[in-house]
Amino acid sequence: MKIVGISGALSGxxxxxxxxxxxxxxxxxxxDVEIELIDLKDFDIEFMQGVPLSYxxxxxQTVVNKILKADGIVIGTPIYQASISGSLKNLLDLMPERAFKGKVVGYISNAGSDKHFMVAQFNLEPIIRFLGGxxxxxxxxxxxxxxxxxxxIIIDKRVKERIMDFGKMLVKMTEQLGSDY
Incomplete structure (x- = not known):
């Protein structure tokens, strides 16, 4: 089983x-879970042009294919202007329809204000659901x-505990789903 993490920020x-x-x-x-970080800073991802991936x-192509081959995904995004990052949105636009079908796709977001704690839920969840996640x-x-x-580094004890719980849940759900598909 492989779970990839996507860091959707180009700076910081x-x-x-x-x-x-x-x-x-x-x-x-x-x-036993294989993990891999896909940090968008490390790749030259082209803007979505509406052509086949091979173009x-x-x-x-490498980043899209790594995501397609993963059994589970964790997406990380900063919140900019009350939305997910543009680089992450562009990557998601490159995904084929139903790219996340049968995959557990969780997310973690960060912002400078607690006022933005639901932005990822309202901006990212509809995209994940559309892709079948x-x-x-x-x-x-x-x-x-x-x-x-x-x-x-994260220093808040409660946030660290939530991340650990999130990781356990992601693994458990991915394992359960893997036996169903």
């Missing part, structure tokens, strides 16, 4: 740190105040 370290923490929680819940550059009942929001300002 908070989002990739959150996704790494989720992948660590997944691995702690089941040592896009190697990085775009199964969303865990609990996902995680991290306020910038929950990070150490020097090294961008």
């Amino acid at each position: 370290q908070k989002t990739s740190q959150m996704v790494n923490d989720c992948l660590y929680a997944v691995k702690k819940a089941n040592l 896009y550059n190697d990085d775009t 199964i969303i865990p009942p609990k996902n995680v929001f991290v306020n910038f105040d929950h990070f150490d300002p020097e090294d961008n």
Whole structure:
């Protein structure tokens, strides 16, 4: 079983740190699970043009195919202007219809204000559902105040506990789904 984490930010370290923490929680819940971080900063993803995947550059094809091959997915996004990041939205636009069918797709988001804690639910969940993903009942929001300002690691104990619970839930649901498909 493989679970990939997508860090949907092109700048900063908070989002990739959150996704790494989720992948660590997944691995702690089941040592046999293969994990991989897809940090969009590390790839040259082309803008969606409405052409077949084979027309896009190697990085775009590589990232899309890694996601398609995964059994489970955790998506991390910062909240910009009360929405998910544009780079993440572009990546999701590149996905074929029903790309997430039979996959558990959870998410973690971060923002500078608690006022944005439901943005991912309203912006990201409809896209995940359209692509056929199964969303865990609990996902995680991290306020910038929950990070150490020097090294961008999460320092809030309750947030760390929620991430660990999220990882366990993601593994359990993915395992259960794998036996059903």
